[in-house]
Amino acid sequence: MGNNRAGQDTSGIPCNLCGSSGADELSLVDRDGNHLRTVICRNCGLVWTDPRPAGVREFYEKEYRLRYKGTYKPKPKHVYRAGKVAVARYERIRGYIRKEMSLLDVGSGGGEFIYLMRKVGCKTIGIEPNEGYAGYAVSEYGLDVRAGFMQDAMLEDGSQDIVTMWHVLEHTEDPTLVIGMAGGWIRQGGILALEVPNVEATCMSPPHRFHLAHLYNFNPDTLRRLGEKAGLKIVEQAVSGDGGNITAIFRKHEVAIPPDSLFIDGNYDRIAGVVRNHTVARHYASRHPYLRFAKKIRSALDEKISTINYAGGKRLLDGIFGLQADAPLRLGDPD
Numbered sequence: 001m002g003n004n005r006a007g008q009d010t011s012g013i014p015c016n017l018c019g020s021s022g023a024d025e026l027s028l029v030d031r032d033g034n035h036l037r038t039v040i041c042r043n044c045g046l047v048w049t050d051p052r053p054a055g056v057r058e059f060y061e062k063e064y065r066l067r068y069k070g071t072y073k074p075k076p077k078h079v080y081r082a083g084k085v086a087v088a089r090y091e092r093i094r095g096y097i098r099k100e101m102s103l104l105d106v107g108s109g110g111g112e113f114i115y116l117m118r119k120v121g122c123k124t125i126g127i128e129p130n131e132g133y134a135g136y137a138v139s140e141y142g143l144d145v146r147a148g149f150m151q152d153a154m155l156e157d158g159s160q161d162i163v164t165m166w167h168v169l170e171h172t173e174d175p176t177l178v179i180g181m182a183g184g185w186i187r188q189g190g191i192l193a194l195e196v197p198n199v200e201a202t203c204m205s206p207p208h209r210f211h212l213a214h215l216y217n218f219n220p221d222t223l224r225r226l227g228e229k230a231g232l233k234i235v236e237q238a239v240s241g242d243g244g245n246i247t248a249i250f251r252k253h254e255v256a257i258p259p260d261s262l263f264i265d266g267n268y269d270r271i272a273g274v275v276r277n278h279t280v281a282r283h284y285a286s287r288h289p290y291l292r293f294a295k296k297i298r299s300a301l302d303e304k305i306s307t308i309n310y311a312g313g314k315r316l317l318d319g320i321f322g323l324q325a326d327a328p329l330r331l332g333d334p335d
């Protein structure tokens with residue numbers, strides 16, 4: 001790997017993490033078999049789409065939910081699925097949550113996660129670019145969800161104890177700017193929790209790795225370094241059991257010391273190696289596709305049974321969240 005690293009610049013967009021313009025082509029197809037050019041930075045290993053698809057903002061406002069879920073408003077099975085995911089996300093940050101904390105969720109979708117966080121005692125705000133989903137979260141759960149992009153949100157610096165971004169960063173045009181903004185809204189000692197797909201994942205079929213809607217792709221090193229660049233300190237990082245997602249938790253400190261160099265030694269070879277070695281033949285020789293299929297069938301059944309007597313998102317989520325909301329949180333000031 002890396003034998004073409006001396007080649008000429010192949011990206012029209014400089015690296016969003018390290019600023020280098022030296023990048024190599026990594027893939028030319030997306031998960032739907034369409035042409036999508038993906039490049040990797042030779043200096044740090046950040047992976048992005050170049051050229052970028054036109055009209056990114058409009059795409060998110062209107063098209064995204066339609067294209068991937070077939071509807072503007074969440075269907076019962078989507079509320080159910082998102083409710084289960086909300087519980088898992090809460091469990092991941094629970095150790096950092098105290099009653100009365102302010103929590104901002106960027107990309108709050110149908111509002112399921114912040115509805116749970118409000119139930120456990122947080123003061124919540126959501127930002128969601130899709131108007132249909134944002135409106136649903138307001139009317140169904142009475143949440144404070146603002147329709148729009150975070151770049152347009154009017155929030156005070158240092159006003160939030162916790163900012164969460166679940167599967168948001170990969171969709172943004174400028175991850176450095178987005179992390180910097182989130183870092184600005186967090187008070188000293190506050191937390192930024194985020195999750196993104198892992199570019200090193202091998203749990204999906206190889207042609208499914210790159211996605212028109214994902215402008216950037218991260219591995220644990222590039223994600224950590226992006227936070228450090230914004231002056232945040234990593235306190236926890238984990239890759240999901242199937243290798244598909246990375247969760248990172250950063251803390252904001254009074255004295256921010258960004259890294260001296262944004263070069264990440266060996267990261268290019270590591271990522272390019274994983275992507276280029278993950279072939280269709282190897283994938284179907286592994287146990288991943290069969291496990292995924294079995295899981296899909298089980299989830300579909302579970303969703304069917306659990307939404308049979310659907311009487312609105314609130315009723316459904318109240319059932320899923322009942323136990324979580326009753327569990328005691330730690331009292332007092334966070335460290």
Ligand SMILES: [Zn+2]
Binds near residue numbers: 016020
């Ligand atoms: Zn770079």
